[in-house]
Amino acid sequence: MKRAPRYDVAVLGCGLMGSALARRFASSGLAVTAWNRTPRGAEALAADGVRPSATVGEAVGEAGLVVVCMSDVEAARHALASVPSLVGVTVVNLSDGTRDDAEELARRLGEQGALCLDGATFCYPEQIGEQSALLVFSGSSRAWTEHESTLMLLGGRARHVSEDITGAKALYLGSGAFFLTALTGFVESTACLLRRGHTLEEIRETTLYGLELLGHATQAVASSIASGRHETDQATVHVFADGARKVLAELESAGIDSSVMAAVTGKLDATESAGMGHLGYSAQSLL
Ligand SMILES: NC(=O)c1ccc[n+]([C@@H]2O[C@H](COP(=O)([O-])OP(=O)(O)OC[C@H]3O[C@@H](n4cnc5c(N)ncnc54)[C@H](OP(=O)(O)O)[C@@H]3O)[C@@H](O)[C@H]2O)c1
Structure with missing residues (x-):
């Protein structure tokens, strides 16, 4: 003892x-x-x-x-x-x-x-x-x-x-995929907005609103992935993919390293190519 x-x-x-x-x-x-x-x-x-x-x-x-x-x-x-x-x-x-x-x-x-x-x-x-x-x-x-x-x-x-014993690491590492990509996406976004002359106050306002929206969107995406039901009456992958391509073009034209945005666009493109453009955002999980 x-x-x-x-x-x-x-x-x-x-x-x-x-x-x-x-x-x-x-x-x-x-x-x-x-x-x-x-x-x-x-x-x-x-x-x-x-x-x-x-x-x-x-x-x-x-x-x-x-x-x-x-x-x-x-x-x-x-x-x-x-x-x-x-x-x-x-x-x-x-x-x-x-x-x-x-x-x-x-x-x-x-x-x-x-x-x-x-x-x-x-x-x-x-x-x-x-x-x-x-x-x-x-x-x-x-x-x-x-x-x-x-x-x-x-x-x-x-x-x-x-x-x-592996439960804590499983939760941390799985959640890290969200936190880290979101934060690096935010770095790309903020660099672009500042280069276009927007103020920190403007960025703060749209970010806080974006976080509220993300809170809502993430719950909906999680429910769809868990249930396997990806139909939407709100916004299709086609709509998101079109938007993503324009966002990517804006970052590129501002001279910002946009690797996270390029990866997002690539994933939405692939979801469309797989014939799932009419489904909701969560359909990417089927790739
Ligand atoms: N900082 C955060 O915000 C944060 C958040 C979540 C999780 N964590 C995790 O917490 C852990 C520590 O992070 P930290 O931010 O404190 O890092 P840190 O400031 O870099 O400190 C690292 C510590 O590990 C020690 N160390 C490294 N290699 C060692 C070795 N071979 N043998 C003995 N000691 C060794 C260092 O000792 P020396 O001083 O002698 O180099 C130091 O005490 C990491 O696993 C990190 O991922 C950190």
Whole structure:
């Protein structure tokens, strides 16, 4: 049995996100230690009430809950491999990786005696601790029940999504396809609008309206994909494809790199070519 922990939480990895996690735990009144490969990353947190540990073993040996936030799962696996026993420790991995990475890390940590949760952070470091921040966790329900109140400090919308250790990564990676393409599409759009002389205030107004519209459109598209029914009484693929070609031409004539818009146009073209131009936007999912 591990002796009574001196710290409530150990954070391994004090980059931008790991530091935000450690600071949030500490400002909530928890006893926190932190380790970082480059020592100054952990030392910089001392002013926020986080005690730096010199080694992974020291940090893990003194805490019952270990939150790992490194660049990727491989780094997390490597750092924790040096700890001979993790009996009595719950490890929460918030480092990015694939579903397979999450599974493999949990298997190895389980062999070392740990209870495991894998997680994903759907927010920026500055949002950590806010009511609106979403973090998802998957894996051992026992570990979640034991540490729920601590992990909920990280964001008001933090939740356990699945007993399956890969559940959090599956949700994060699948959602990333939307977030990342939308954000890069926004970069193309904004560069074009600014080049045409529009103001940030104008862009803000149309963006906020666009986000409302997107909220509505995404719900409708999701329902159609789930039901397999792609008929529409609102707007057909033909209409969207015509519009997309004009948007692409506008970006090109403004001299903007338009690779995301070109990909969208290509996908709508392909949907038309497959004979589905009369259906709704969701018909692209049938390609
Ligand atoms: N920042 C965000 O907005 C955000 C949002 C969602 C998810 N995430 C995820 O959170 C994780 C951390 O992101 P971050 O923004 O904090 O990144 P970051 O600022 O680049 O920090 C990376 C951290 O990983 C450590 N690290 C890298 N390779 C290592 C290795 N081989 N062994 C030990 N430690 C290693 C670094 O240590 P050194 O200081 O020694 O280099 C540093 O502490 C990533 O998986 C990221 O995808 C971040």
